[in-house]
Amino acid sequence: xxxxxxxxxxxxxxxxxxxxxxxxxxxxxxxxxxxxxxxxxxxxxxxxxxxxxxxxxxxxxxxxxxxxxxxxxxxxxxxxxxxxxxxxxxxxxxxxxxxxxxxxxxxxxxxxxxxxxxxxxxxxxxxxxxxxxxxxxxxxxxxxxxxxxxxxxxxxxxxxxxxxxxxxxxxxxxxxxxxxxxxxxxxxxxxxxxxxxxxxxxxxxxxxxxxxxxxxxxxxxxxxxxxxxxxxxxxxxxxxxxxxxxxxxxxxxxxxxxxxxxxxxxxxxxxxxxxxxxxxxxxxxxxxxxxxxxxxxxxxxxxxxxxxxxxxxxxxxxxxxxxxxxxxxxxxxxxxxxxxxxxxxxxxxxxxxxxxxxxxxxxxxxxxxxxxxxxxxxxxxxxxxxxxxxxxxxxxxxxxxxxxxxxxxxxxxxxxxxxxxxxxxxxxxxxxxxxxxxxxxxxxxxxxxxxxxxxxxxxxxxxxxxxxxxxxxxxxxxxxxxxxxxxxxxxxxxxxxxxxxxxxxxxxxxxxxxxxxxxxxxxxxxxxxxxxxxxxxxxxxxxxxxxxxxxxxxxxxxxxxxxxxxxxxxxxxxxxxxxxxxxxxxxxxxxxxxxxxxx
Ligand SMILES: [Zn+2]
Ligand SMILES: [Zn+2]
Numbered sequence: 001x002x003x004x005x006x007x008x009x010x011x012x013x014x015x016x017x018x019x020x021x022x023x024x025x026x027x028x029x030x031x032x033x034x035x036x037x038x039x040x041x042x043x044x045x046x047x048x049x050x051x052x053x054x055x056x057x058x059x060x061x062x063x064x065x066x067x068x069x070x071x072x073x074x075x076x077x078x079x080x081x082x083x084x085x086x087x088x089x090x091x092x093x094x095x096x097x098x099x100x101x102x103x104x105x106x107x108x109x110x111x112x113x114x115x116x117x118x119x120x121x122x123x124x125x126x127x128x129x130x131x132x133x134x135x136x137x138x139x140x141x142x143x144x145x146x147x148x149x150x151x152x153x154x155x156x157x158x159x160x161x162x163x164x165x166x167x168x169x170x171x172x173x174x175x176x177x178x179x180x181x182x183x184x185x186x187x188x189x190x191x192x193x194x195x196x197x198x199x200x201x202x203x204x205x206x207x208x209x210x211x212x213x214x215x216x217x218x219x220x221x222x223x224x225x226x227x228x229x230x231x232x233x234x235x236x237x238x239x240x241x242x243x244x245x246x247x248x249x250x251x252x253x254x255x256x257x258x259x260x261x262x263x264x265x266x267x268x269x270x271x272x273x274x275x276x277x278x279x280x281x282x283x284x285x286x287x288x289x290x291x292x293x294x295x296x297x298x299x300x301x302x303x304x305x306x307x308x309x310x311x312x313x314x315x316x317x318x319x320x321x322x323x324x325x326x327x328x329x330x331x332x333x334x335x336x337x338x339x340x341x342x343x344x345x346x347x348x349x350x351x352x353x354x355x356x357x358x359x360x361x362x363x364x365x366x367x368x369x370x371x372x373x374x375x376x377x378x379x380x381x382x383x384x385x386x387x388x389x390x391x392x393x394x395x396x397x398x399x400x401x402x403x404x405x406x407x408x409x410x411x412x413x414x415x416x417x418x419x420x421x422x423x424x425x426x427x428x429x430x431x432x433x434x435x436x437x438x439x440x441x442x443x444x445x446x447x448x449x450x451x452x453x454x455x456x457x458x459x460x461x462x463x464x465x466x467x468x469x470x471x472x473x474x475x476x477x478x479x480x481x482x483x484x485x486x487x488x489x490x491x492x493x494x495x496x497x498x499x500x501x502x503x504x505x506x507x508x509x510x511x512x513x514x515x516x517x518x519x520x521x522x523x524x525x526x527x528x529x530x531x532x533x534x535x536x537x538x539x540x541x542x543x544x545x546x547x548x549x550x551x552x553x554x555x556x557x558x559x560x561x562x563x564x565x566x567x568x569x570x571x572x573x574x575x576x577x578x579x580x581x582x583x584x585x586x587x588x589x590x591x592x593x594x595x596x597x598x599x
Contacts, residue, residue: 025178029054031091031141032081032150032176033061038132039080040065040172043073049134050110050160050169057186058175062158064110065170074152074172081150088145089129093138096124101135110160111135149183150176153190164324193429198481199328205486205543207477207494208329217326217333219474224494227523228480229473231492233314235366235590236338236470243359245312245340250292252316256282261447262291267416271319289315290466293341294448297462302452307462308344308352314473315339329478336473342465343450349463353399353421353438356467360423360436361405363469366590367480368489369425371435373405376413376420383417384442392440393419417443427483434475439466487544487566490594491587497524498540499561502533502552509556513549513576520584541566546594547583565594 033052036059040047044065052061096104098115101124105111114135118124127136129144141147153173160166175190177183194200202208207225210216221229237247256275259265264272268287275282286292293311302309316336325331342352357373364371375396378389396419400407407421414420420439424432441464444450454460470476480488490496497517499510510526517524525545527536533550540548549561561579563571574582582596 026054027139028141028147028178029059029176031144032147032174033059034091034127034129034132034134034136034140035081035084035144035147035150036077036152036172036174037061037063037134038084038130039077041132042080043076048108048110051114052134058153058173060171060173062160062169062171064167069155069170069172074155077172078150078152084130085144085147087130088143090143091140092128093140094126094128096126098122098124101126104133105135148176148178149180150174151183151187159324162322162324164322189429193431193482196429196482196485197328198330198478201481201486202328202478205481205494207481210328215333216323217321217331219329219332219334225477227494228488228492229477232470232477233338233473235491236363237312237314239359239362240310240312240340243310243355244308245310248293248296248311248313250286250289250296250313250315252286252318253283254286254292256284258291258295259284262444263447264288264291273318273320285318286315287317287319289313289317289337289339290341290444291448293339294444294450294464297341297343297450298448302343302462304345304452304454304460307452308342308348310340310342310352312338312340329474329481332472332474335475337468338470338473340467342467343452343462344465345452345454345460346463349440349465350395350399350402352465353396353440354402356436356438356465356469357399357403357405357421360438360469361403363436364423364425367425367483368592369427369433369435369483371426372424372432373400373407374410374413374422374424375400375407376410376415376422378419379412379414379416381416382414388442389419392442396421396438396440415439417441425479425483427479428485429482433479434471436469436471437467440464441466487546489590489592490546490583491590493523493544493546495523495525495543495545496583496587497522497547497549498536498543498545499524499526500533500536500540500548500550501526501528502550504528505553506551506556510549510551513551513561516576517580517583520580522580522583522587537564547579549579567594569594571595 030053037049037052040063046066048064050062050064052059098118098120101115102112105115125137127134127138127140151174153175156171156173157168158171160169175183175186177186205224206222208222209220210218211220214220256265264287272287273285275284296311297309314336316334318334321331321333344352377393400421410422418440420437422437423435425435426432445461445464450462450464451459452462499514501507501510507528514524514526527540529536537548544566546566548564550564551561555561555573558573560573560575563574563579565571585596586593
């Protein structure tokens with residue numbers, strides 16, 4: 001039942017303070033937000049400020065302005081900020097009563113709303129630097145001179161309190177670092193991330209689209225994107241079959257009865273879409289695959305000898321996400337999970353968890369990700385008993401240690417119904433993405449009375465493990481686009497080989513080479529448009545096709561192809577059979593290389 005606890009690149013994460021260094025950096029960045037507010041107020045005195053926290057790598061401030069901000073405004077604001085920083089204005093903290101604060105900020109409805117929510121006897125603090133006074137609990141640096149190098153990045157719309165029924169404010173994003181060198185380094189990383197943005201590459205490489213008439217957050221996979229997904233799914237299904245999983249399929253809708261039993265209608269309803277009525281029974285789009293897998297398990301009585309049972313499904317689920325949070329393929333409303341549920345005995349559960357960790361680390365290796373593991377423990381709200389929780393957490397620990405995986409404890413990060421292991425992929429830019437999850441569940445086995453008959457002939461409660469590896473295919477492939485910067489390894493590349501005839505005289509020869517390639521399951525395209533050879537090579541390179549085979553009169557005469565790589569490397573003339581053998585070996589290796597390194 002693991003949910004998409006997404007913390008992907010592109011989202012605004014309020015920083016988690018883990019140590020002194022984080023705190024110092026966040027304090028400096030939040031102080032930069034005040035410095036920015038001071039500058040905005042100087043430029044546009046009618047401004048009303050809402051909130052301005054430090055976020056990962058920077059800060060923002062939401063504000064109500066009489067006009068939209070332009071890029072020129074950002075430059076003016078930056079200049080004013082620099083002036084106030086150089087003036088080294090002290091941040092002055094003052095304690096005030098709630099009544100006084102309400103009086104001071106009476107012209108700002110946002111601050112008034114925040115104040116009204118505080119208890120009447122609470123101590124409220126304000127901070128002032130220069131002419132700018134803000135309602136804020138701090139902390140701040142001593143004076144503006146302690147704010148390092150900064151840059152304003154963008155302006156976006158943001159609803160007050162993230163609620164689309166409340167006013168739309170303008171949000172200015174900025175970044176701040178202790179030194180200019182760190183700022184420059186960060187900006188270079190941002191530029192690289194933009195170059196890799198899956199929404200941009202998805203369009204340029206013709207991988208996917210989102211269409212207004214179909215609806216936001218619903219992904220249309222174009223043939224090139226679908227080919228990538230198909231290859232991944234084929235590979236994964238084969239791997240799962242080899243590891244003792246059984247593939248199942250379940251429907252996209254299910255009656256309310258099952259979601260009453262599962263508790264989804266009680267605890268998960270806000271993420272589900274409105275029901276449709278069929279013959280007077282309400283049906284829901286499924287938000288999760290678990291209940292259907294349980295019903296398959298329960299279609300027979302199981303003995304301990306049948307266990308473990310592992311059901312895997314590429315299950316498409318639908319979950320409500322606010323339109324403001326949708327983001328390309330990373331945050332969507334319908335997606336396909338590589339979901340699996342393992343039913344086993346308590347004694348088997350450690351080995352089952354270890355086997356999932358093994359498969360997860362194998363996936364990381366195949367796709368070239370580093371990874372970090374987190375063990376998420378009991379949250380404040382939980383079910384079951386202390387002893388069961390302690391035993392379950394111990395099992396997850398033992399499994400991680402068995403597989404020699406380093407992990408951190410995510411204190412209280414588990415679900416109310418059980419602890420879990422979360423693995424984050426670390427991509428080529430060092431960013432963390434939601435990856436595999438292994439979750440123990442004390443809730444559904446009880447709600448559905450999931451049993452097996454033990455050696456003693458008695459009924460025993462089965463252990464249920466929820467597990468995804470790649471997570472959602474949408475998010476995973478979107479992440480891969482950025483990880484590879486669109487240059488997919490040969491086994492995944494939608495087109496692996498571009499055949500480029502120099503003149504029409506070589507088209508027939510190219511067709512013959514293409515037929516040979518297809519016989520070997522290689523994906524090939526002939527570039528026979530009426531264009532100059534250089535233009536065709538450029539087109540193939542833009543599509544990031546791994547191999548470009550240029551064929552002129554000489555190549556036909558010698559039965560060879562001139563091989564160029566998308567990296568720009570020129571391998572020269574190769575006999576057709578040699579090239580195809582090499583390409584086949586590269587595909588089989590699933591490696592990132594384009595040529596075979598001779599041992
Ligand atoms: Zn599940
Ligand atoms: Zn503040």
